[in-house]
Amino acid sequence: MDKPHFDIEYARNVIEIEARGVESLLGLIGSEDFSHALELTYSCRGAVIVTGIGKAGIVGRKISATMASVGTPSHFLHPVEAVHGDLGRVRPGDVVLALSFGGETDEMIRLMNLVKQQGIKMIAVTGNDDSRLAKHCDVTLCIGKLAEACPLGVAPTVSTTAMLALGDALALTVMKAREFTAEDYARYHPGGSLGAKLITVGQSMDFKRDDELPVVPMTETLKEMLKETKGLKRRGAVMAVDGDGKLAGILTDADFRRAVSQHAEAALEMKVAQAMTPDCKYVTEETLAAEAMAIFHKYRIDDLPVVDGDKKPVGMIDVQDIVSIKVVG
Structure with a gap:
């Protein structure tokens, strides 16, 4: 032929x-x-x-x-x-x-x-x-x-x-x-890699508006914090707020273990403000999930507070939330 x-x-x-x-x-x-x-x-x-x-x-x-x-x-x-x-x-x-x-x-x-x-x-x-x-x-x-x-x-x-x-x-x-907007587009394209990249933090976080959030005053002791957050979902980290209810820092499981290893039982009487990570990274509900994944990768963290325009906590997102929707950072 x-x-x-x-x-x-x-x-x-x-x-x-x-x-x-x-x-x-x-x-x-x-x-x-x-x-x-x-x-x-x-x-x-x-x-x-x-x-x-x-x-x-x-x-x-x-x-x-x-x-x-x-x-x-x-x-x-x-x-x-x-x-x-x-x-x-x-x-x-x-x-x-x-x-x-x-x-x-x-x-x-x-x-x-x-x-x-x-x-x-x-x-x-x-x-x-x-x-x-x-x-x-x-x-x-x-x-x-x-x-x-x-x-x-x-x-x-x-x-x-x-x-x-x-x-x-x-x-x-x-x-x-x-x-x-990109957020509007994501609502019509929830499936596939394109839709995943356009999903916002608000659409992917494991919290609803009426959920009780893992939030504690930064003036409380770690002992009081443990009692307050018992039974709440997502206890790998809690968000610390100031007197106005604005995000002041995050207290992760690693922060808590570090305080206990350094101060033993006395750590329970420490204030949240002493053990937390101040000036922590955070996102808003409008932040794209792909952007949140980039923050997780860059700073090697697992949890991100989600705040509103007044910097008051409205949710929490962790790296598993992003992984579950197959967002590539």
């Missing part, structure tokens, strides 16, 4: 052609139509329903998934399934984003007619602003008559890449306008 010849120069050409296709969208981004599409997406009170058929439909599924993950409720609607019952997914307050390069696909036009009857706002992404699809929609984002990179000039390549890039620009610009 003859070894096939792979035209590497042609492969480079495909990338260059697709890159030029995406770059050609820059003029569209600054247009009134794109601004209108942003406003419709941002102000949508239902969901953005993305629809398309064939390769455009595959791209539509990705755009819908991106929107859903960055704060814009969205789902994909297949135009054929829509006319067999799935049209019930479209509700008042939704916005439809319809993808069709030619803009003349019969299934898409049929769906647009039905959606228009419900008074739903529609955005078209097409290469033909004179198409029937464009005429049906409230806003048309025309990507232009792009030449495909396929050797035969027929397989959707440049057009679908451009659609995907335009969908990303729409979704992420709205995301930025919503001031969508």
Whole structure:
């Protein structure tokens, strides 16, 4: 069997052609139509329903998934399934984003007619602003008559890449306008390594707001501290507070053993302030768990107090909490 010849120069050409296709969208981004599409997406009170058929439909599924993950409720609607019952997914307050390069696909036009009857706002992404699809929609984002990179000039390549890039620009610009945070993103991505890196200390610590915390006044004796914290969870360390209830230090199991080894039974009469580690490291509930893991590694500690804006303890996190959610420091 003859070894096939792979035209590497042609492969480079495909990338260059697709890159030029995406770059050609820059003029569209600054247009009134794109601004209108942003406003419709941002102000949508239902969901953005993305629809398309064939390769455009595959791209539509990705755009819908991106929107859903960055704060814009969205789902994909297949135009054929829509006319067999799935049209019930479209509700008042939704916005439809319809993808069709030619803009003349019969299934898409049929769906647009039905959606228009419900008074739903529609955005078209097409290469033909004179198409029937464009005429049906409230806003048309025309990507232009792009030449495909396929050797035969027929397989959707440049057009679908451009659609995907335009969908990303729409979704992420709205995301930025919503001031969508890393913590928001983590709520939608709790699984996997990406979600783990974005989980906050507040989401991962083993304490609830109504839990009794291992907190003691720094003026108490170690004997009193032992009585107060008996039965509390996470007794590997206690948080010492000053007269205003603010974090003053941490007393770990190692600190306690050190005091006993140096002072024997007399250690029980020592004040917490004498045995604790003052000016200890601490985090807030908004701190990313990955940042907390970095602190554990850097300072070789196992416990971190969690404080609020007034530096008052609201929880405790230890290295096992982070390890259990597979955060890599």
